[in-house]
Amino acid sequence: MKTTNEHIENEFPTLDKLKTAKGMNTPEGFFDSLSSSIMEQTTEQPKQKKTSIYRVFAYAASIAIVVGISSTFFFGNDNESTTELFGEMTVNEYLEDFSEIDLELEDALQFDEIAMN
């Protein structure tokens, strides 16, 4: 089987002769100055993956803000509707009222037992 070089030698003789052609030059010491120029532009450290954690926090914070604002609207409305139902009643007053109802029920049951007996 022919190798690439043999192939060029047979089919492309001029190209084969020019394989080692240099032709193009660079100024003297260019590669020393090139590496220095590149390194000068890298004084700032590239952002490591750690920064993505901050991004996650930023996303979480913004989500929390959005949820907070929207919940103010939703729950704010619910509170209003609760006060509409119970008027100026506080939570403690509401609980006390229901405990009185329970007592009344217990009393009624006791009366029923007496009547049965």
Next chain:
Amino acid sequence: MHLDDQDILTLFTTKGKEQIAFGHLVNKYQERLYWHIRKMVINHEDANDVTQNSFIKVWKGLPKFKKEANLFTWMYRIATNETLNFIKSNKKRVAQSIDDIQIENRKDDSFFSGEEIEAKLYKAIGTLPDKQKLVFNMKYFEELKYTEIADILGGSVGSLKASYHHAQKKIEAHLTNTD
């Protein structure tokens, strides 16, 4: 002596050693990437700019680079993209650079010292479409394997072989043309 790519990457992940690692990378690959770019844009100053831009992109992209990938292929791909973008936005300038390769009175061009036939070779390469030019340069001058070229440019090995063969044919015809 150059460090192994994996050693450079390990050094890069060590806090405070990023620049030292990158310095090794620049020293190891700057000449190869420069010549890869120079053969496409022809003009030295343009090649210098594109090489620097490519390395800056490498520097910025290194923290995200996956160790299991091939560093050399990745860097070549960045340099190739930068070169193609440069050519795209500076078509006239690159065409002028190809025209400027002096076949006669070459002393005028301080960055081209080749013989007449060499100048003719570069002019012939300049007539190829960009992708074919890349394939030709990477195979003929840089002696990369077809699998490596496929990793960098994409495409199948078969299509790259065909592209290289067509390029050789065109250039040989150009070189042997006495007009």
